[in-house]
Amino acid sequence: MTVRTQWQIGAWTFDADSARLIDGEKQVPLEHRAARTLELLCRDRGRPVSREAILRQVWSGRSVSANSVAVVIADLRRALGDDAAAPRFIATIPKRGYRLGEEAEAADALPQREPAQPRARWRLATACGIALLAAAVFIAGNLGAHHTTVVVTRTANDTGQAGYQPLATALHALITDRLAERGMDVVPTDRGSAPVRRQHMLWLRSRLILWNGISTLSLESIDASGHVTWSAMAVAPPNGLASETIVQLKRFDAKVRGTDQWRWR
Template identity: 45%
Template sequence: MNTAVAAERYEIGDWQFWPDANELRAGQERRRLEHRAARTLELLCRRRGQIVSQGEIVREVWSGRTVSPNSVPVVISDLRQALGDDAREPLHIETLAKRGYRLLASPKPVETAPRPARRWLYGMLATLALIVLIGVGVARPWRTPPTPLVLPAVRNETGSPRYQPLAEATDALLMTRAQAFGGVEVFRQPPPRHADRAVTLDARLVVWNGRPAVTLAAERPGGAVFWVAMTRGGEAVIPGDVVRAMGDLGRRLENAPAPADRRP
C-alpha cells in the first residue's frame, strides 16, 4: 500500500520556512533566501535546538570545500536579517562562541498536504464547516465589514542611514503582526472606498536617549489618535516590544465598536 509523504515546511516564530522554495513566508509576504542561506537554515531546522558547528555547516552546505572564515557568519547574518532577528538578543538563531549556532525555538515540521488515510476526515470537516457558514449566512446576511488598517512603511527619522535595515525589519514585523489581526484588512495606502473608516498606524524609528526606539500611533479618520506605544531604547528589545504592542492594538481593534453595516 502506497502512502503519500507530505512535503515539509517549518514554523519559525511568525514565519514558515519552505526549504524546497528557498522562501520564508508570513501571510502574503515572501522573502527569498539565497541558496546557501536556505540550506543552512534547513540544517538548523533538522537539528532542532542542537548546536551545529561551523565545520558541519561547511561540510553540509559547501560540500566540504575550502571557504573564507567569514562565509558562515555572513550567511547567518543574512538569515537573521530575513527573520528580523538580533544577534545580541536573539529570538531565533543563537551564536555560541567557538561552538556553533543553534535555532532557539525548535521548529515544527508542518504537513503541506493531507495523507490519503486522512482525506476523508478533512473532507467531512470541510463539509461541516460549509454547513455552519451557510447557517450563519442565513441568520445574518450582512456581515460586519473588516476594519481597514493602513500601515505605511516605517519612517527612519534617526538621521542615520545605518538604521535603515532596522526600520525595514521593523516594518516587516509590523506587517506580519497586523495581518494576523482578526476582523482587520491591511493596506499600504488608504483604500478609497473605505477611507471614511480606515485606521492608520503611524510608525517611526527615532533615537531616544541615545538609542534607537520605535514609536507607534493609531489614528482614526480625521487624525484622532486613540492608541500610542513606544519601545524601550535599544535594537535588541525592539522586536519583542513591537510584538507586545501590536498584540495590544489588535485586541483594541477587535473589541472596538463595529461600524454600521452597509450594503454594497
C-alpha cells in the first residue's frame, strides 16, 4: 500500500518527505516538528487534531513547554501566508485543537443524490425547525450579562530587539488558543482592523518588554468605555514566559467570569 506524502494546500504543495512547501519555483523548508505537525493535519484534513495528539506523535510524549504547539502552529501559518485572525488553512477549534481546511471538491466529483421524497423533505424541515428553535433557546439563555467577547490584539514586540519577535508571535497564539479552549468568544485581530467597541466586549492587549533586562509580558483588558478593567505582568526568562503567561490568563479568566475560584486544564 502506497503511503501518501504530498498534499495540496491552496497554491502550495506540501511534500512531507522533503519537509517543504512548494509553489512553482518557490520552496519554503519547514523545521522537522512543523513538517510532522502539518503532516498530521493533512492526514486528518477536515477534522480537529488535538494538542495532546500533536504532542504525543510529534514530540513522542516528551515533556515540553506549554507553548510548543502554539509556536509550531504560528510557524506553519507564517510559512503558508495564513492569518490566525482570519485563517484560510489552519483554524483553531476551541477545546478541540487545530484543523486543516478542506479543499473544495469539483462539482462533477460529488456523488449524485436522488431527489428527496415529499415526506422525507417534510421530516427534514420539521427536524431543522426543532433544531433551530433549540439553538435559539440555548443562545438566548447563554447570551446574558456574563457573555463577553474578548478581542485579543497582536502582542507588540516593544523590547527594541527584532530577535524577540518570534516570542511575541508565539505568545499571541498562546493567549488566543488558551482563552478559546476555555470556551470564551475570542476574536484575534490586528490593532488596525479591530471591530467596533460594543457592550460585553473586552479588549485584551499585550506587550513584550524588557523589565530590568528580563523578558516581561504586560497584559491589560479594556472595556467598551475605554477603562482598564484588569492588568498584570508575566515576568520570566524567554523559555519560562509561556508558563507565567498561563498563570496570568487564569486570573483573567476568573476576572471575566466574576469569581475568585477557577479551574484550568
